[in-house]
Amino acid sequence: MSPALQGKVSAYQSVAAHGGVAAADPHQLIMLLLDGALARIVQAQACNARAQRHERNRHLERAVAIVSELRASLDLSRGPLARNLDDLYEFVSRQLLLGQLASEVKPLESSASILHEIRAAWSALQPMQQAQRRQASLKGS
Numbered sequence: 595m596s597p598a599l600q601g602k603v604s605a606y607q608s609v610a611a612h613g614g615v616a617a618a619d620p621h622q623l624i625m626l627l628l629d630g631a632l633a634r635i636v637q638a639q640a641c642n643a644r645a646q647r648h649e650r651n652r653h654l655e656r657a658v659a660i661v662s663e664l665r666a667s668l669d670l671s672r673g674p675l676a677r678n679l680d681d682l683y684e685f686v687s688r689q690l691l692l693g694q695l696a697s698e699v700k701p702l703e704s705s706a707s708i709l710h711e712i713r714a715a716w717s718a719l720q721p722m723q724q725a726q727r728r729q730a731s732l733k734g735s
Contacts, residue, residue: 621720624664628713631660635690635706642699654694657705661687682708 634657641650665683668676686705693701 621716624667624716625713625720627660627664627667628709628716631657631664632706632709632713634660635702635709638693639699639702642697642702647697650697651694654690654702658687658690661690661709679712682712 634653638650638653638657641647641653661683665680665687668680668683670676670680686708689701689705692698693705
């Protein structure tokens with residue numbers, strides 16, 4: 595892809611991402627963050643396979659930043675589920691840093707696996723939340 599075309603594609607992706615964030619509810623924002631972290635891990639793995647260390651590190655730094663945002667969004671006073679998620683996010687961050695420092699694939703794979711599991715759980719919650727909102731709006735009518 596030519597540099598000019600790549601710049602246009604990047605600009606489109608940026609606008610699409612910002613539009614998605616602006617229109618997202620809290621559940622969707624978490625899904626977007628999880629998708630972003632997973633995408634960065636995949637990109638880092640591809641860079642690792644091509645021995646592009648600098649690019650791999652850049653993607654892993656972004657993945658760690660996204661996981662940090664996920665941790666920051668937790669309300670730890672809400673009980674053990676929030677604390678368990680906090681522990682998982684901390685573990686994922688450590689694994690990503692280990693993968694970055696040691697140039698190992700296994701920590702990246704384990705991080706992606708955990709994030710996929712969390713994403714699947716969040717995805718399953720969405721229909722339940724929508725049904726609860728519909729019931730609440732019917733009661734309020």
